[in-house]
Amino acid sequence: MSGRDKREFEAFVAASSDRLVRTAYLLTGDAGHAEDVVQTALLRTARRWRTARSAPEAYARTVVANLAKDRWRLLGRRPAEAPLTLDVPLPDAEPLLDRDLLVRAARGLPEGQRAVLVLRFFDDLSVEETARTLGVSTGTVKSQTSRALAALRVALTTPKENADAHR
Numbered sequence: 638m639s640g641r642d643k644r645e646f647e648a649f650v651a652a653s654s655d656r657l658v659r660t661a662y663l664l665t666g667d668a669g670h671a672e673d674v675v676q677t678a679l680l681r682t683a684r685r686w687r688t689a690r691s692a693p694e695a696y697a698r699t700v701v702a703n704l705a706k707d708r709w710r711l712l713g714r715r716p717a718e719a720p721l722t723l724d725v726p727l728p729d730a731e732p733l734l735d736r737d738l739l740v741r742a743a744r745g746l747p748e749g750q751r752a753v754l755v756l757r758f759f760d761d762l763s764v765e766e767t768a769r770t771l772g773v774s775t776g777t778v779k780s781q782t783s784r785a786l787a788a789l790r791v792a793l794t795t796p797k798e799n800a801d802a803h804r
Contacts, residue, residue: 642686649693650679656760657697663755664705666744674704698760699770702752709748742792750785753778 638646654675661671661678678700682689689696743751749771756767757778764782768775 638683638686642690645690646683646686646693649682653694653697654679657694657701660698660755660760661701661705663743663759664702664752665708670708674701674708677704695766695770698756699772702756702770703772705752706748738793739789742789745792746785746788749773749777750781750788753781754785754789757782 657675657678658671661674662668665671665674675697678697681700682693682697685696686693743754746754752771753767756762756770757764762770764775764778768778771778
């Protein structure tokens, strides 16, 4: 890596590593593993810097998402069964829902739905960017988003609220 490339990469790491760690944490449910995933993603990004330099965060985010999927497969369990604590700060938002309740509900989602929600609503990616990151079609992103939001709606509302909504 040339001196210029090294400076560009270091600036990218300084600007993006916290956001990548939070994304990895939301995908893996484990702060320690999130740090490991991001370190691996940054190493891979550095090795492919000439390719990744035009959109380094997108490149690194794709690696993070793939490493999270690999972990779920390796463990032979869904991310819902991975421990999830709140030691990594989530972005500030109007507290419409209790954070713990939301986290528990998100843990119950299948890996694809959870990944789509994290990328679409936490990382604020478009449908197209999410599809590229996960290596799926835009239709898959849309259907996974719809199913995930429906599952969260059910999990986060009372039976009475659910009954009222269907009248």
